Amino acid sequence: NAGVTQTPKFQVLKTGQSMTLQCAQDMNHNSMYWYRQDPGMGLRLIYYSASEGTTDKGEVPNGYNVSRLNKREFSLRLESAAPSQTSVYFCASSEGSSGNQPQHFGDGTRLSIL
Amino acid sequence: EDQVTQSPEALRLQEGESSSLNCSYTVSGLRGLFWYRQDPGKGPEFLFTLYSAGEEKEKERLKATLTKKESFLHITAPKPEDSATYLCAVQLYSSASKIIFGSGTRLSIRP
Numbered sequence: 481n482a483g484v485t486q487t488p489k490f491q492v493l494k495t496g497q498s499m500t501l502q503c504a505q506d507m508n509h510n511s512m513y514w515y516r517q518d519p520g521m522g523l524r525l526i527y528y529s530a531s532e533g534t535t536d537k538g539e540v541p542n543g544y545n546v547s548r549l550n551k552r553e554f555s556l557r558l559e560s561a562a563p564s565q566t567s568v569y570f571c572a573s574s575e576g577s578s579g580n581q582p583q584h585f586g587d588g589t590r591l592s593i594l
Numbered sequence: 595e596d597q598v599t600q601s602p603e604a605l606r607l608q609e610g611e612s613s614s615l616n617c618s619y620t621v622s623g624l625r626g627l628f629w630y631r632q633d634p635g636k637g638p639e640f641l642f643t644l645y646s647a648g649e650e651k652e653k654e655r656l657k658a659t660l661t662k663k664e665s666f667l668h669i670t671a672p673k674p675e676d677s678a679t680y681l682c683a684v685q686l687y688s689s690a691s692k693i694i695f696g697s698g699t700r701l702s703i704r705p
Contacts, residue, residue, distance in 0.1 A: 587636050
């Protein structure tokens with residue numbers, strides 16, 4: 481039972497490069513989320529998808545785009561990476577579409593932008 | 595402004611020494627409050643959900659409580675394996691995407 485799987489686990493980019501972080505869940509959950517976690521700060525929501533085909537901005541969406549490819553997969557794209565985007569990125573999923581169900585997290589992607 | 599504050603930032607206890615972690619919130623409308631445990635290099639792991647003031651949930655050595663302004667995570671007779679960062683998060687009524695996490699309490703239990 482894999483739960484939420486994120487790839488890659490680690491990545492180093494140069495400023496201006498682009499990349500896509502992948503996330504897949506096998507729990508048949510409706511909602512999926514992307515967060516970033518920085519030292520001394522709480523998890524901050526980047527984007528949210530309540531169901532297949534829908535996405536909404538969270539607290540810190542600038543510089544990111546997302547795609548809800550199907551019910552299982554939710555990807556996060558950095559079009560032109562900046563040093564301020566150095567962070568640990570977590571994907572999560574939850575059963576309902578209303579946001580009041582507990583979230584299940586992957587183990588993160590550690591991203592460094594030089 | 596909606597805010598979630600956790601205290602203390604870090605706590606070191608001796609094995610068996612009980613204590614409490616605090617999560618205070620100032621939000622426009624609380625739909626639910628969640629507690630998570632996060633181990634180094636891992637994603638947060640769900641512990642509890644609390645929906646209304648007066649509610650309590652228990653799991654092994656952990657008990658979570660909720661009032662109108664704060665939540666406590668009580669740890670009774672902790673063991674070294676309870677060492678982790680504990681996060682609280684609040685879900686607001688205003689939007690399904692409005693989820694605010696606290697910055698966490700790093701708990702260390704010495705044998």
